[in-house]
Amino acid sequence: xxxxxxxxxxxxxxxxxxxxxxxxxxxxxxxxxxxxxxxxxxxxxxxxxxxxxxxxxxxxxxxxxxxxxxxxxxxxxxxxxxxxxxxxxxxxxxxxxxxxxxxxxxxxxxxxxxxxxxxxxxxxxxxxxxxxxxxxxxxxxxxxxxxxxxxxxxxxxxxxxxxxxxxxxxxxxxxxxxxxxxxxxxxxxxxxxxxxxxxxxxxxxxxxxxxxxxxxxxxxxxxxxxxxxxxxxxxxxxxxxxxxxxxxxxxxxxxxxxxxxxxxxxxxxxxxxxxxxxxxxxxxxxxxxxxxxxxxxxxxxxxxxxxxxxxxxxxxxxxxxxxxxxxxxxxxxxxxxxxxxxxxxxxxxxxxxxxxxxxxxxxxxxxxxxxxxxxxxxxxxxxxxxxxxxxxxxxxxxxxxxxxxxxxxxxxxx
Amino acid sequence: xxxxxxxxxxxxxxxxxxxxxxxxxxxxxxxxxxxxxxxxxxxxxxxxxxxxxxxxxxxxxxxxxxxxxxxxxxxxxxxxxxxxxxxxxxxxxxxxxxxxxxxxxxxxxxxxxxxxxxxxxxxxxxxxxxxxxxxxxxxxxxxxxxxxxxxxxxxxxxxxxxxxxxxxxxxxxxxxxxxxxxxxxxxxxxxxxxxxxxxxxxxxxxxxxxxxxxxxxxxxxxxxxxxxxxxxxxxxxxxxxxxxxxxxxxxxxxxxxxxxxxxxxxxxxxxxxxxxxxxxxxxxxxxxxxxxxxxxxxxxxxxxxxxxxxxxxxxxxxxxxxxxxxxxxxxxxxxxxxxxxxxxxxxxxxxxxxxxxxxxxxxxxxxxxxxxxxxxxxxxxxxxxxxxxxxxxxxxxxxxxxxxxxxxxxxxxxxxxxxxxxxxxxxxxxxxxxxxxxxxxxxxxxxxxxxxxxxxxxxxxxxxxxxxxxxxxxxxxxxxxxxxxxxxxxxxxxxxxxxxxxxxxxxxxxxxxxxxxxxxxxxxxxxxxxxxxx
Numbered sequence: 001x002x003x004x005x006x007x008x009x010x011x012x013x014x015x016x017x018x019x020x021x022x023x024x025x026x027x028x029x030x031x032x033x034x035x036x037x038x039x040x041x042x043x044x045x046x047x048x049x050x051x052x053x054x055x056x057x058x059x060x061x062x063x064x065x066x067x068x069x070x071x072x073x074x075x076x077x078x079x080x081x082x083x084x085x086x087x088x089x090x091x092x093x094x095x096x097x098x099x100x101x102x103x104x105x106x107x108x109x110x111x112x113x114x115x116x117x118x119x120x121x122x123x124x125x126x127x128x129x130x131x132x133x134x135x136x137x138x139x140x141x142x143x144x145x146x147x148x149x150x151x152x153x154x155x156x157x158x159x160x161x162x163x164x165x166x167x168x169x170x171x172x173x174x175x176x177x178x179x180x181x182x183x184x185x186x187x188x189x190x191x192x193x194x195x196x197x198x199x200x201x202x203x204x205x206x207x208x209x210x211x212x213x214x215x216x217x218x219x220x221x222x223x224x225x226x227x228x229x230x231x232x233x234x235x236x237x238x239x240x241x242x243x244x245x246x247x248x249x250x251x252x253x254x255x256x257x258x259x260x261x262x263x264x265x266x267x268x269x270x271x272x273x274x275x276x277x278x279x280x281x282x283x284x285x286x287x288x289x290x291x292x293x294x295x296x297x298x299x300x301x302x303x304x305x306x307x308x309x310x311x312x313x314x315x316x317x318x319x320x321x322x323x324x325x326x327x328x329x330x331x332x333x334x335x336x337x338x339x340x341x342x343x344x345x346x347x348x349x350x351x352x353x354x355x356x357x358x359x360x361x362x363x364x365x366x367x368x369x370x371x372x373x374x375x376x377x378x379x380x381x382x383x384x385x386x387x388x389x390x391x392x393x394x395x396x397x398x399x400x401x402x403x404x405x406x407x408x409x410x411x412x413x414x
Numbered sequence: 415x416x417x418x419x420x421x422x423x424x425x426x427x428x429x430x431x432x433x434x435x436x437x438x439x440x441x442x443x444x445x446x447x448x449x450x451x452x453x454x455x456x457x458x459x460x461x462x463x464x465x466x467x468x469x470x471x472x473x474x475x476x477x478x479x480x481x482x483x484x485x486x487x488x489x490x491x492x493x494x495x496x497x498x499x500x501x502x503x504x505x506x507x508x509x510x511x512x513x514x515x516x517x518x519x520x521x522x523x524x525x526x527x528x529x530x531x532x533x534x535x536x537x538x539x540x541x542x543x544x545x546x547x548x549x550x551x552x553x554x555x556x557x558x559x560x561x562x563x564x565x566x567x568x569x570x571x572x573x574x575x576x577x578x579x580x581x582x583x584x585x586x587x588x589x590x591x592x593x594x595x596x597x598x599x600x601x602x603x604x605x606x607x608x609x610x611x612x613x614x615x616x617x618x619x620x621x622x623x624x625x626x627x628x629x630x631x632x633x634x635x636x637x638x639x640x641x642x643x644x645x646x647x648x649x650x651x652x653x654x655x656x657x658x659x660x661x662x663x664x665x666x667x668x669x670x671x672x673x674x675x676x677x678x679x680x681x682x683x684x685x686x687x688x689x690x691x692x693x694x695x696x697x698x699x700x701x702x703x704x705x706x707x708x709x710x711x712x713x714x715x716x717x718x719x720x721x722x723x724x725x726x727x728x729x730x731x732x733x734x735x736x737x738x739x740x741x742x743x744x745x746x747x748x749x750x751x752x753x754x755x756x757x758x759x760x761x762x763x764x765x766x767x768x769x770x771x772x773x774x775x776x777x778x779x780x781x782x783x784x785x786x787x788x789x790x791x792x793x794x795x796x797x798x799x800x801x802x803x804x805x806x807x808x809x810x811x812x813x814x815x816x817x818x819x820x821x822x823x824x825x826x827x828x829x830x831x832x833x834x835x836x837x838x839x840x841x842x843x844x845x846x847x848x849x850x851x852x853x854x855x856x857x858x859x860x861x862x863x864x865x866x867x868x869x870x871x872x873x874x875x876x877x878x879x880x881x882x883x884x885x886x887x888x889x890x891x892x893x894x895x896x897x898x899x900x901x902x903x904x905x906x907x908x909x910x911x912x913x914x915x916x917x918x919x920x921x922x923x924x925x926x927x928x929x930x931x932x933x934x935x936x937x938x939x940x941x942x943x944x945x946x947x948x
Contacts, residue, residue, distance in 0.1 A: 167585070184582070189457040189477050342563065342582070342589030344458045349503040352587035356539040373536050380499035383471040384460050 049235035054208030066195035087315030099136035283312025286392030517614030551599030643875030697891025740871030757798030824852030881942030
């Protein structure tokens, strides 16, 4: 069994408390880390091959490096705890089981990017995680880990915990910033990118919960240690949320070099009830689907990209032979139609249209030409929108139909 | 200044120019809905996509700034396909109710479908339904189903008026424009959202269903509603005279002038032209009051007025010009009073209620040509009386005859009783104007003037900018331009060199008044020029 880093304390009772966190070594190395030069920390994170674990897989250290050199005025660190990607529930566990891990990660990361004010944007439905995390923030303030001159280091950090109101798009980093600013959660035009002009007009780094939780370990144990855990392009472990028709659904922290087959059959206990695997969505609902024959791939960013899908949020949705792929697509299409923010035209209009077509197909009222219409509409709209939402929707639209076309055609009246 | 290549042609543009404007300089039209040069970049419609350099995907031209050496292509197969797709997306939930839509004929969905769409419709499902015929305020009505959610109206109310009445509510294809709770779209510029709405979602409650736009003709003009002199277009209908209750002027629209009003006009100006086709118009020269009133021809009227001016001593006559008159009118009048030696000349009458003013366009002075009257010199001449002095002199029977242009003195800041007493004491009272008003029934001679849309001329705005307006429709009845009435009377009095056209008067003005030196109709062009006011 490989070493667990982020989930190492999950089995302990009261793992969310400051007491247990400190008993297991938490905040121990913080003083030393705060004495390090920010540039050294950024360089370490770059060399560790830590990649964003929220979905985009962008190299974290590189992102931090985008803050304009010599910038005067505030810089903000924003933690994306909106975790809205269907099939993904890892950040929830981090907030509930190891909130101080996140806080320590924020302290180190904020120090690295020169931020003295960090926001944590928590998914609106995550009431319990929000409560637990907010309590941990209070504990950290009371113990001097947050606030002015943390542990006498001269480094300040304040943390604002902000609850979302239940929109998937607010997990998109610029949609999140709009929402945080008190506006409708509409993604922003890029350029400018948030690192240059983000929340409240200031340079802003938005990172996922899990990404930030890795940072203290990387800084204390070294970039090469972290890089060696993973593959050539991505270091470390990550937390795979496995759901669907497996014997043991749940969160599994594994090196990113694990194969999808091993994740399903060994770690998650294989397909439930002796059924056969039909398909897997490996990285949250936006990731293109893989058939049962396509699961011998490593679960790192590059491995899944080479397999024509994506690592995304590492939400692994397993479907067995009893699942209707057209119905699954209808459900996914309904989700994207419901969650499209409506800002730009191709996404706003075609997500609804495609849902209507998939619904009719499932209801036996589809038209012969409509599978090609869906594919054509999806391809034409891809890459034309402000944010990646629509490209995320296109993943399932195209892959479900291309890989399971017979199933769709069987539902269309001759 | 970055130099870039668009569709194989080089163009140099100022730094900060986006690709829509850069292409426009070459005469290349990049289609768009949400972009507006006066508003922030929204990047929502996704129609303005162009191919930029080696970028794998088309980029939105509105949010891409021209850069040195950039190579842009606006007609690649990928760009054309994207435009067609975006048109299809814009139209799948659009009701396609063009036959009953007031925007038909000037709708950018229609225009761009014909240019960039022309696909076979594939959408067979029930469209999304949204609120229809929702009044947003006194002037604007919303059909949310026709809306393409370009957000121009929202940005206008956020960025130009700062009133923030509008927002986009709901999500996805249920998104709709609407008012924030407790708000009404009643700011002084509200109807500009109709102009910038590219489709039939926001229509003008005053104009809609009055005339089909393809029956409308257009004349360039200047708003006479205040001293700003916003550039406007007069849209008038002569082809279907039975439409719009017989009103010829169907609507006034802003005309872009970066120096004056940018793209906007206020609602007061927009709806301020109703007097043109109003029943109160004075149509024929008239002598006598009330039951004795008799319409006469100009051949009878001109000698009558000339005789009055000749038969009374100059100090017994008062002339009250109007800052609503054009420069051309005021200059002939000035020559005439000088010729006759009349010193009791003025143009200023304080309004009964002070005009409203703001930091956007609206000026407190509700006259279009106060500056022109000042520069040309219609103030009292040496030893002459000002307007109120004339009224006092009339009450004291020192002033015997009064010639008032356009003013409704009863709407002034002066007591009505003083005015009535003065007017009744006169031997004669000539009222010259386009419409009957509070004092016109007291006149024993009425001289009917053409309105500004029925003639040519120029106004000088508060900044000293001289701007032309053009004739849209004929003057009704026997009404004439003020300068022409004055020229006929002047001719009868031996004034000499009377103008035959408005432009003749302007030429004499340019030759005779230093502030206007060097100006000509050609020089003024469509957007006007500053007079030498220093």
